[in-house]
Amino acid sequence: MFVSRPFKSDNEELNQLIEWIIRNFAAKNDTRKSIIQRVTSSKDIIRDGAQEDGEIRYRLYEDALGTFLQPIIQHNGKIFPLPAYKQDNGQQRFMGEATTWDDFVIPALSARLAGANPADVESYKDSYVLSFDSTTSEYAYFILQLPHAWQQYSDIEFHIHWTPKTSGAAGGAENVKWDFTYSWANINGSFPASSSLTATRDVQNDSADDHLLTEIGTLAGQGKTMSSIALCSLKRDTGVADNYGDEAYLVSLDFHLKKDTHGSDHEYDK
Numbered sequence: 001m002f003v004s005r006p007f008k009s010d011n012e013e014l015n016q017l018i019e020w021i022i023r024n025f026a027a028k029n030d031t032r033k034s035i036i037q038r039v040t041s042s043k044d045i046i047r048d049g050a051q052e053d054g055e056i057r058y059r060l061y062e063d064a065l066g067t068f069l070q071p072i073i074q075h076n077g078k079i080f081p082l083p084a085y086k087q088d089n090g091q092q093r094f095m096g097e098a099t100t101w102d103d104f105v106i107p108a109l110s111a112r113l114a115g116a117n118p119a120d121v122e123s124y125k126d127s128y129v130l131s132f133d134s135t136t137s138e139y140a141y142f143i144l145q146l147p148h149a150w151q152q153y154s155d156i157e158f159h160i161h162w163t164p165k166t167s168g169a170a171g172g173a174e175n176v177k178w179d180f181t182y183s184w185a186n187i188n189g190s191f192p193a194s195s196s197l198t199a200t201r202d203v204q205n206d207s208a209d210d211h212l213l214t215e216i217g218t219l220a221g222q223g224k225t226m227s228s229i230a231l232c233s234l235k236r237d238t239g240v241a242d243n244y245g246d247e248a249y250l251v252s253l254d255f256h257l258k259k260d261t262h263g264s265d266h267e268y269d270k
Contacts, residue, residue, distance in 0.1 A: 099151050099258040104144065106253040111140035111234075119236075119250065125209075130250040131165075132236035134243065144182075144230040144255060151260040152226055152270060156219040158197070160234070161252040162212055164244065168204035176201050176248050177240035180216045184230040186223075187268070191231060195219075198237070203244050211251075219255075226270060 108130045113119055119138040122131035132138045146156075158180065168174045178201075181194040197217035206212065219230065236248055261270070 099154075099260045101256055102149070102259050104147065104255040104257055106142050106144070106255075108140070108250040108252055111142040111253065113140060115139060115141075122247075122249070124249055129163075132248045132250060133238070134245050134247060135238055137235055137238050139233055139235045140250065141231075141233050142253060144232060146224065146226050146228050146230075146257070148226050148263045148270070149259040149261055150226055151258040153221050153224060154258045155221045157256040158216045158219060159254050159256070160214050160216060160250060161254060162214065162248055162250045163209055164203045164206055164212070165208060165247040165249060167207040168202075168244070170204050172204060173202050173242035174204040174244040175240045175242045176203055176214075176244045177237040178214060178216060179235040179237045180232065182219060182230045182232045184219065184224060184228060186225050186228045189228075194231075194233075200240060202242075227268070 109121070109128055111119075111130065113121070113130075117136055117138045119130040119132050119140045121128050130140055160178065164176070178199050180197045180199075182197075183191045183194045185191040197219075199214050199216045201212060201214050203212075232253075234250075234253065
């Protein structure tokens with residue numbers, strides 16, 4: 001929660017804050033330029049009593065990660081909270097329980113093609129993609145390491161970007177089935193037996209070269225921490241009923257994850 005008590009800042013910190021406001025507010029909204037003018041001319045930034053327009057106040061945001069300084073600015077009677085900074089080292093973080101979604105992208109061509117029945121690398125549109133056969137179930141292997149900005153213990157959503165080689169015939173189901181496995185372990189933990197997720201896309205009404213996104217499923221993040229690693233595989237399962245009779249071109253492997261900081265407070269833990 002927010003603790004209502006003032007926090008004194010030195011001039012260097014204030015100057016950095018003003019520069020941040022100019023970059024993020026003044027250039028985008030002319031009505032907020034008055035905030036900059038009033039702040040830069042004010043000599044009484046922190047004081048007791050009611051907050052005035054254009055005046056910066058500070059509150060302390062406290063949670064399990066530490067104590068954070070939150071600048072608050074008022075304009076036309078409305079409060080504009082700014083990013084919070086950790087008191088002891090200036091680390092910036094999001095406000096309260098706020099999170100943002102981000103991509104962790106693994107380009108298809110960076111996947112490992114090994115073992116029995118690997119996918120093929122095929123020329124496509126003056127570039128290359130991974131081609132998965134229509135008669136043999138083929139595989140690609142890759143590794144995910146969770147970044148420091150990830151919100152620890154939160155779930156991860158996995159999907160793929162791909163395209164069919166030829167158009168569907170629109171005469172009945174033409175299925176492309178994807179099987180995904182992963183074994184996810186923390187640092188100093190043990191890699192467990194793999195878990196699996198599957199997804200099927202009917203392409204009978206899709207056209208050749210369509211950019212398709214297929215949601216594979218959710219990886220439960222309970223108990224998982226930053227820099228944990230998931231060992232992963234992706235297979236096109238040609239044993240599915242009404243199997244699409246041509247190649248499926250894989251373009252990208254994509255994990256959607258939530259971020260609650262820009263990084264970690266420490267090198268090996270948050």
